[in-house]
Structure formats: C-alpha cells, structure tokens
Amino acid sequence: MSAGAARDAAHTASTLAEAIPYIRRFTGAVIVVKFGGSTLGAGKQGEGVILDQFAQDIVLMRSVGMLPVVVHGGGPQIGALMERLGKTPEFRDGQRVTDAETLEIARMVLVGKVNREIVGALNVHAPVAVGLSGEDGGFITAVERDPSLGFVGDVESVDPVLLRHLLAEGLVPVVATVAPDASGQAYNINADAVAGAIAESLGARRLIFLTDVSGVRTDPADPASALSRTTAGELEALIDSGAIVGGMIPKARACAKAVRHGVEAGHILDGRVEHSLLLELFTGSGVGTMVVAS
Numbered sequence: 001m002s003a004g005a006a007r008d009a010a011h012t013a014s015t016l017a018e019a020i021p022y023i024r025r026f027t028g029a030v031i032v033v034k035f036g037g038s039t040l041g042a043g044k045q046g047e048g049v050i051l052d053q054f055a056q057d058i059v060l061m062r063s064v065g066m067l068p069v070v071v072h073g074g075g076p077q078i079g080a081l082m083e084r085l086g087k088t089p090e091f092r093d094g095q096r097v098t099d100a101e102t103l104e105i106a107r108m109v110l111v112g113k114v115n116r117e118i119v120g121a122l123n124v125h126a127p128v129a130v131g132l133s134g135e136d137g138g139f140i141t142a143v144e145r146d147p148s149l150g151f152v153g154d155v156e157s158v159d160p161v162l163l164r165h166l167l168a169e170g171l172v173p174v175v176a177t178v179a180p181d182a183s184g185q186a187y188n189i190n191a192d193a194v195a196g197a198i199a200e201s202l203g204a205r206r207l208i209f210l211t212d213v214s215g216v217r218t219d220p221a222d223p224a225s226a227l228s229r230t231t232a233g234e235l236e237a238l239i240d241s242g243a244i245v246g247g248m249i250p251k252a253r254a255c256a257k258a259v260r261h262g263v264e265a266g267h268i269l270d271g272r273v274e275h276s277l278l279l280e281l282f283t284g285s286g287v288g289t290m291v292v293a294s
Contacts, residue, residue, distance in 0.1 A: 028066075030204040036191070039054075039212055062170075081108070111176045140197075153189045177190070218238065230292075270288065
C-alpha cells in the first residue's frame with residue numbers, strides 16, 4: 001500500500017470511529033429529511049450524482065438502525081414542466097398560483113416523477129423505499145390557504161399511523177406533498193411545512209432540511225455569516241428583521257415550530273455537499289445550522 005493510500009485508509013478509519021457514538025445515539029430514532037427540488041436542480045455534480053449520494057446516506061442511516069422518513073419538494077421541476085407545456089407560472093407574494101391544470105402538473109411531477117426517482121435511487125442500494133403522497137390513506141389532511149392562490153394548501157393534520165407501520169416493517173417512506181382536504185379535494189402543500197408537521201407527529205429526534213445554501217445566515221449575501229447553531233427565538237428574530245428571506249423562511253419557521261413541539265433539533269444544510277447528511281449527523285462539528293428550542 002502506498003503512503004497516500006495508507007493515509008486515506010487511516011482517515012476513513014478515524015471517521016468511522018468518530019461516527020460510532022452518534023450511531024448509537026440515533027439507533028431507533030426517527031429522522032425526517034426534507035430533500036428539496038432546489039438541491040437536485042442546483043447541483044454542480046449533476047442531479048444523478050447528488051441523488052445517488054443522498055440515497056446512499058439514507059440507506060446507510062437505515063442500515064445502522066435509524067428510521068429515516070424522506071419528504072421532498074419539486075418546485076423547480078414543476079415550473080420547468082409548466083414552461084414546456086406552454087403554461088406561464090404565476091406567483092403572488094412568492095407563492096405559486098395553482099389552478100386545476102397546474103395542480104395536475106404538480107401531481108404529475110411530485111408523485112409521478114420526483115417521488116419515483118427518489119424511490120428508485122434508494123432501492124438501487126437496498127429494497128427499502130416506499131413512495132406515497134398525502135392522498136395515500138389520507139394520512140395528511142390539507143386545508144385551503146387562500147382562495148386567490150387556488151389549490152394551495154396548508155397542513156391541517158397528520159395521522160402518523162401509516163408512517164409508523166412502514167417504519168416498523170423496516171421501510172423508508174418517501175412522501176410527496178399533495179394531500180386532500182376533508183371533502184377529498186387535493187392541494188399542493190409546501191414541502192417544508194409538511195416535513196415539519198410529519199416530524200412533530202412522529203416525535204422525530206431530528207428534522208433535517210437539505211437545500212442549496214450552507215445554512216442559516218445572518219446576512220443572506222454573505223456565506224461567512226452562516227450560523228453553526230441557533231435557537232427557535234433567534235430564527236424568528238432573523239425572519240422579522242429581514243435577514244432570512246425567500247425559500248429559507250418556511251424552513252426556518254418549520255424548524256422553530258418543530259423544536260418547540262418535541263423535536264430535539266432541526267438542521268438546515270447544503271445538500272450539494274458530498275454526503276452532507278452523514279457529516280451533519282455523525283460528526284461533532286457538522287456542516288450546517290443546528291436549531292434547538294432554547
């Protein structure tokens with residue numbers, strides 16, 4: 001073995017040894033991971049590479065006794081299909097207006113494309129992933145957010161029985177965020193909010209958001225201002241001050257709400273970093289922002 005190979009092997013062994021106490025700590029723990037559509041679309045390595053690395057991380061987590069639940073978005077992919085179909089996306093206050101046709105496009109993308117791609121990527125490494133949406137078994141109930149936005153919903157409730165059953169069978173649920181209201185009308189729901197609600201309903205140990213930035217920043221334009229640790233109250237103050245903007249707002253709000261309702265900690269990190277999920281969970285320093293109640 002060359003000197004370089006020996007150093008690489010020693011580094012690998014050291015990393016595995018560092019991971020042992022974290023693996024023990026999280027054995028049997030529910031970990032809800034939100035995999036954003038922006039993570040796939042923004043990856044320098046290519047979507048296939050990032051998705052495969054994510055799948056490896058999730059399967060490894062399951063293999064060492066953790067109970068991951070994947071929730072995914074697909075906003076960029078919905079917008080891309082709308083444009084290919086000649087339909088111009090319309091936004092109000094940053095929210096997509098969703099008429100009946102747009103809802104069907106969202107369903108096709110979230111349930112028929114993105115969900116199947118994630119399930120397939122996971123099952124390449126181990127036959128553990130099961131795809132579903134909030135419409136399956138009615139485990140998520142939606143409520144209309146604002147009539148002017150059309151079929152855009154908020155989470156009214158989550159019944160965790162179906163998810164608990166799948167987890168008990170050793171499976172990894174992969175959830176697309178389309179769900180019905182009490183009358184059966186389907187709505188597209190923000191995936192960050194769904195991930196937070198699922199984490200609360202399952203009493204998850206961790207809620208993790210994989211996105212396309214390095215974490216929560218006190219100055220959105222300055223990567224050096226990223227926080228390694230913060231609290232729910234500090235997050236809300238950053239939202240109020242305008243320091244947290246755009247797509248980071250629903251993530252921050254979901255984290256703050258979840259840690260105040262029983263989730264031990266939330267994490268926001270860059271899903272484009274190689275094996276960022278494992279680095280965040282299995283090392284002392286982590287690679288993103290950790291959010292706790294206080």
